[in-house]
Amino acid sequence: MSEGERLTELAKRRGFFFPAAGAYGGAAGFWTYGPQGAALKSNVEEAWRDRFVVKEGHQEISAPDVMPEPVFEASGHLDGFDDMIVECGECGATHRADHVVEDNTDIEEAESLPNEEVMAIIADHDIPCPSCGASLAGEPVENFNLMFETNIGPGTSSPGYLRPETAQGIFVEFPQLSEYARNQLPFGVAQIGKAYRNEISPRKSLVRVREFTQAELEHFVDPEEDEPPLDRVEDVVLPLYSGESQQADDGGQVDLTVGEAVTQDVVASDWVAYYLGVAKDWYERVGVDMDRFRFRQHLPGELAHYASDCWDAEAEIDGDWIEITGFAYRGSYDLDKHAEHSGEDYTVFKQYDDPVTVERPTVDPDMSYLGPEFGGVAGEVADALDALAARDPEAFDGDEVSVEVGGESYTVPVEQTNFAVEEVTESGEHVTPHVVEPSFGVGRIVYTVLAHAYATDEVDGEERTYLDLPAEQAPTTVGVFPLMDRDGMDDYAHDIAGALRAAGHSVTYDDSGAIGRRYRRQDEVGTPYCVTVDYESLEEDTVTLRERDSTAQKRVSIDGLAETLEQLTAGETTFDDL
RNA sequence: GCGCCGGUGGUCCAGUGGUAGGACAUUGGCUUCCCAAGCCAAUAGCCCGGGUUCAAUUCCCGGCCGGCGCACCA
Numbered sequence: 168m169s170e171g172e173r174l175t176e177l178a179k180r181r182g183f184f185f186p187a188a189g190a191y192g193g194a195a196g197f198w199t200y201g202p203q204g205a206a207l208k209s210n211v212e213e214a215w216r217d218r219f220v221v222k223e224g225h226q227e228i229s230a231p232d233v234m235p236e237p238v239f240e241a242s243g244h245l246d247g248f249d250d251m252i253v254e255c256g257e258c259g260a261t262h263r264a265d266h267v268v269e270d271n272t273d274i275e276e277a278e279s280l281p282n283e284e285v286m287a288i289i290a291d292h293d294i295p296c297p298s299c300g301a302s303l304a305g306e307p308v309e310n311f312n313l314m315f316e317t318n319i320g321p322g323t324s325s326p327g328y329l330r331p332e333t334a335q336g337i338f339v340e341f342p343q344l345s346e347y348a349r350n351q352l353p354f355g356v357a358q359i360g361k362a363y364r365n366e367i368s369p370r371k372s373l374v375r376v377r378e379f380t381q382a383e384l385e386h387f388v389d390p391e392e393d394e395p396p397l398d399r400v401e402d403v404v405l406p407l408y409s410g411e412s413q414q415a416d417d418g419g420q421v422d423l424t425v426g427e428a429v430t431q432d433v434v435a436s437d438w439v440a441y442y443l444g445v446a447k448d449w450y451e452r453v454g455v456d457m458d459r460f461r462f463r464q465h466l467p468g469e470l471a472h473y474a475s476d477c478w479d480a481e482a483e484i485d486g487d488w489i490e491i492t493g494f495a496y497r498g499s500y501d502l503d504k505h506a507e508h509s510g511e512d513y514t515v516f517k518q519y520d521d522p523v524t525v526e527r528p529t530v531d532p533d534m535s536y537l538g539p540e541f542g543g544v545a546g547e548v549a550d551a552l553d554a555l556a557a558r559d560p561e562a563f564d565g566d567e568v569s570v571e572v573g574g575e576s577y578t579v580p581v582e583q584t585n586f587a588v589e590e591v592t593e594s595g596e597h598v599t600p601h602v603v604e605p606s607f608g609v610g611r612i613v614y615t616v617l618a619h620a621y622a623t624d625e626v627d628g629e630e631r632t633y634l635d636l637p638a639e640q641a642p643t644t645v646g647v648f649p650l651m652d653r654d655g656m657d658d659y660a661h662d663i664a665g666a667l668r669a670a671g672h673s674v675t676y677d678d679s680g681a682i683g684r685r686y687r688r689q690d691e692v693g694t695p696y697c698v699t700v701d702y703e704s705l706e707e708d709t710v711t712l713r714e715r716d717s718t719a720q721k722r723v724s725i726d727g728l729a730e731t732l733e734q735l736t737a738g739e740t741t742f743d744d745l
Numbered sequence: 746g747c748g749c750c751g752g753u754g755g756u757c758c759a760g761u762g763g764u765a766g767g768a769c770a771u772u773g774g775c776u777u778c779c780c781a782a783g784c785c786a787a788u789a790g791c792c793c794g795g796g797u798u799c800a801a802u803u804c805c806c807g808g809c810c811g812g813c814g815c816a817c818c819a
Binding site (some may be wrong): 169190191252295364371375651656685702718 | 812
C-alpha cells in the first residue's frame with residue numbers, strides 16, 4: 168500500500184478527512200475534515216498565526232470569499248484564469264486552443280486573441296488534434312474559467328466570483344490597510360481563509376482540491392529602503408534546489424544557510440530569503456520531515472505573470488514532490504493593477520527626513536498665442552511642450568522649439584512657452600510598495616504532516632501504527648483512562664479529565680475495552696500522552712503517564728499534572744527528565 | 746476533460762443471475778489491576794440511474810466517486 172493509500176484509509180477511519188457529501192455520491196475536489204483533522208488543521212493554523220502574524224508583528228484580516236467582478240478584472244484572474252479550450256470531435260480530448268495554435272503556427276501569445284479568431288486560425292491551418300491527429304478545423308473554441316462564478320443579488324447584472332486566492336482580499340483593501348498602518352512601510356497583512364478553483368481534475372486526496380485553505384502573508388515593503396532582519400535567520404540551513412541545478416545534468420539540492428544563500432546570490436531577493444528561513448523552522452515545528460523537504464526555485468518559464476523570483480517549499484510523499492508553499496516577490500504588480508482599474512491611490516507617501524529642493528523645468532504656454540496659431544491641436548501642443556521640458560530642457564535653449572503631435576511638427580517661439588527652471592521644495596514622494604508573499608496551502612501541509620507522521624513499530628510482538636505528531640499540533644493532548652471501569656477508578660479518572668480540561672488541555676476520556684486497545688487508539692490519532700488511573704491512584708494520588716513514541720510509562724503525582732503536561736507539550740521539559 | 750483500472754458493513758477484502766461472508770473496528774456482557782488477549786451477543790453493506798431478465802450486487806449502457814497515465818495546475 169502506498170503512503171497515500173494508507174493515510175487515506177487511516178484518515179477516514181479515524182476522522183481526519185474524507186470526501187464531502189458521500190451520501191449523495193460526493194463531489195470531486197471537496198473534502199470534509201473530521202474531528203481529528205479539524206483539530207489538527209486548526210492547530211497548524213494557530214501555529215502559523217503565532218509565527219507569521221504575532222511573532223512578526225503583522226496584522227491579520229478576514230476578507231470575503233466572494234468579490235465582485237472588477238476585482239478579478241484588475242487582478243488578471245478573469246483573463247489569466249480563463250483558458251481557451253478546443254475539443255476534438257474525433258477523440259474527445261480537450262486541448263488549450265492557444266497552445267495548439269502556438270505549436271502549429273508562427274503566432275505567439277494566441278491567448279490574447281478573440282476566440283473566433285483562434286477558431287479561424289485553426290481552420291486556416293487545418294491544425295490537427297495533438298492526441299489523435301484528426302483535424303480540429305470547425306471545432307468551437309470555448310472558455311473555461313477556473314473561477315467559480317456566482318451572482319451578487321438577483322439577476323445577472325452583478326457577477327461575482329469565489330476568490331481563487333486569498334491575496335486579492337488584501338491587495339484590494341490596501342488603501343484602508345495602509346491607513347491603519349499609519350502609512351508607514353514596511354507592514355505585513357496576513358489572512359487565513361478559503362480559496363476556490365474549479366480545477367479540471369482534482370487529484371491526490373487533499374493535494375489538488377477545488378476548495379482549500381490558504382494562509383497568506385502580504386508584506387508591503389519600500390523597495391528602496393527596507394531590508395529584512397536577516398540576522399534573525401542567517402544561520403538557518405536551507406535545502407535549496409535552484410533553477411540552475413534543475414537544468415544541470417548532475418544538479419542536485421544544495422544546503423546553504425540563509426546568509427550564504429544571500430551572499431552567493433542563490434536567492435535573489437533578501438526578503439524571500441528571510442521568509443525561507445522563517446518558514447524552514449516553522450515546517451519543522453509543525454512536523455514536516457526535514458529529510459523529505461526542499462525549497463525549489465521556479466524555472467523562468469514557470470513564473471507567474473506577477474513574479475520576478477519565486478521559490479516553492481516542497482515535501483516528498485510517495486516519491487512525488489508536492490508544493491506546500493509559494494514564496495514570491497510580486498513587486499508592485501498587484502497594487503499597480505488595482506490602482507489602474509479602480510482609480511484609487513495605492514501608494515504611500517514617504518516623507519523625506521529633510522525636504523529637498525530640486526530644479527524643475529516648467530512651461531506655461533501662452534494659449535492666446537497657441538490657440539489662434541494651431542487651432543484644435545493647441546492643447547496637445549501644450550502638453551507636448553510640457554513633456555519636452557521635463558525630458559529635455561535644453562531644447563528650450565534657442566529662440567524656437569519644435570514638438571511633434573500626430574506626426575506633424577509644430578514650432579513655437581520659446582518666448583511664448585514661458586519656459587523657466589523653478590526651484591521646487593519636495594517634502595517626500597509617493598511610493599508603490601513592493602510585495603513579498605509567502606503563500607501556504609494549509610490542507611497540503613496538514614496532509615504532509617500526517618503522511619510524515621505516520622509510523623509503525625512493534626510492541627510486544629504486535630505491529631503498532633502511530634502518528635508521531637509534534638505535541639503542539641496533536642488533535643488531543645492527553646488521553647485519560649481508568650484501568651478498570653469500576654471501584655471508583657472511573658470517577659477518579661473523570662475528575663482528572665475535568666481538571667485537565669479546565670487547565671486548557673485537549674482531553675479524551677476512554678473507558679472502553681482493554682487498556683492496550685485504548686493506548687493504540689490514541690497512538691493512531693497522535694495523542695502524545697496518556698494518563699491511566701489504577702488502584703494505586705486511589706490510595707496515593709498518583710497516575711501513570713505514558714509517552715506515545717516510546718510507550719514508556721512513569722508514575723507521577725496528580726499534583727501539578729496539568730503543569731507537567733503543559734511543559735511537555737511546550738517542549739520545556741522532556742519525558743525522560745520527569 | 747480523455748484513456749486504463751476499480752467501487753460489497755466504519756475499515757480491508759472474498760463471493761454470487763435467485764439480495765451476501767470473513768477479518769478488523771464499534772456497542773453491550775463476562776473475564777482481566779497497564780499495551781489491539783479470550784468467551785458470548787449485538788449493530789452494520791452490494792455507489793446512483795436506465796436496460797436485458799421471471800429475477801441484477803453480479804451482465805450491458807450512462808452517470809457519480811476514487812487511483813494511475815495524458816492534458817491542465819494562472
